Amino acid sequence: MSDTERSDDRETTGVDRDPTAVVESVFDVVADAAPEIRRALPGRRVESGADNPSGETVMAADVYADDLLADRIASVEGVGEFASEERESPADVGDGLAVAIDPLDGSSNLRSNNAMGTVVGVYDAPLPASGRDLVGAGYVLYGPITTMIVATEDGVREEVVETDSDAETTGVTRTVVEKSIELPDDPTVYGFGGRVPDWPPAFESYAREIESELKLRYGGAMVGDVNQVLTYGGVFAYPALEDAPNGKLRLQFEANPIAYIIEQAGGAASDGVQDILDVPPEKVHQRVPLHVGSTSLIDRLEDALA
Ligand SMILES: O=P(O)(O)OC[C@H]1O[C@](O)(COP(=O)(O)O)[C@@H](O)[C@@H]1O
Ligand SMILES: [Mg+2]
Numbered sequence: 001m002s003d004t005e006r007s008d009d010r011e012t013t014g015v016d017r018d019p020t021a022v023v024e025s026v027f028d029v030v031a032d033a034a035p036e037i038r039r040a041l042p043g044r045r046v047e048s049g050a051d052n053p054s055g056e057t058v059m060a061a062d063v064y065a066d067d068l069l070a071d072r073i074a075s076v077e078g079v080g081e082f083a084s085e086e087r088e089s090p091a092d093v094g095d096g097l098a099v100a101i102d103p104l105d106g107s108s109n110l111r112s113n114n115a116m117g118t119v120v121g122v123y124d125a126p127l128p129a130s131g132r133d134l135v136g137a138g139y140v141l142y143g144p145i146t147t148m149i150v151a152t153e154d155g156v157r158e159e160v161v162e163t164d165s166d167a168e169t170t171g172v173t174r175t176v177v178e179k180s181i182e183l184p185d186d187p188t189v190y191g192f193g194g195r196v197p198d199w200p201p202a203f204e205s206y207a208r209e210i211e212s213e214l215k216l217r218y219g220g221a222m223v224g225d226v227n228q229v230l231t232y233g234g235v236f237a238y239p240a241l242e243d244a245p246n247g248k249l250r251l252q253f254e255a256n257p258i259a260y261i262i263e264q265a266g267g268a269a270s271d272g273v274q275d276i277l278d279v280p281p282e283k284v285h286q287r288v289p290l291h292v293g294s295t296s297l298i299d300r301l302e303d304a305l306a
């Protein structure tokens with residue numbers, strides 16, 4: 001397990017309630033909302049007409065998931081700040097920890113009916129925060145089965161999330177199916193985002209080596225692609241591109257939570273030079289190149305990009 005200790009000179013949120021309980025309450029909210037979000041998808045595979053703060057098209061399902069989670073997370077005792085990929089600025093919602101979400105990750109997969117997810121990071125610091133301030137992170141994967149990966153300082157677990165009734169908010173059952181996930185020793189899969197002609201030459205050379213060793217698994221939703229790496233070992237990247245040196249994914253909502261999860265499972269995460277968790281937070285919607293997976297493959301990536 002990697003060292004995710006925070007240094008003492010950074011600002012904390014000064015949360016009153018036991019932070020561990022707050023984190024689990026946030027996970028409860030996200031898990032309880034998952035079946036509702038899943039049920040809401042069929043009629044919301046269309047554009048909402050708005051762009052988000054990153055300048056991307058917002059789908060109707062993005063709006064639905066964002067509204068639902070914003071209200072419920074803001075009501076959790078011990079949550080003081082709420083931010084979303086879909087909202088310009090963080091909202092002050094009381095005293096306590098800061099929660100950052102990607103309400104629907106991979107929503108361009110709605111039309112083609114492929115995997116999507118919900119990502120959440122809980123920080124003990126005002127946003128934008130360092131990944132070292134994360135006290136928990138997780139994601140829901142809306143695949144053939146709805147699963148949730150939850151990471152805390154105690155490790156990483158996988159739950160299956162099910163409903164046993166058609167009721168809107170009742171009947172959600174969570175079953176832990178993996179108590180302590182560790183990346184497998186022998187990596188087998190890789191998935192890299194962006195168009196190949198847009199990759200910087202050093203990344204392309206690395207990719208050529210990796211594709212001769214591992215099997216390609218790329219589905220266009222970070223959560224789905226990262227879950228393949230968590231399950232089988234390997235490497236996922238949305239790298240720097242020639243015309244987008246910071247890549248596509250957002251530090252607060254996507255890269256930090258995923259890096260925390262993968263590192264707690266014994267893997268590594270890098271922006272190409274340094275651990276993602278050490279990337280200085282500058283803006284809420286800041287983008288960062290993301291490379292995560294088996295430690296040996298991330299070490300090689302950093303050597304290749306040096
Ligand atoms: O369509 P591309 O360029 O392959 O990008 C896919 C990447 O963009 C994302 O969809 C961005 O996330 P959002 O859907 O939350 O904006 C990631 O899930 C995924 O890794
Ligand atoms: Mg996303």
Ligand SMILES: [Mg+2]
Nearest residue numbers: 102103104105
């Ligand atoms: Mg999203």
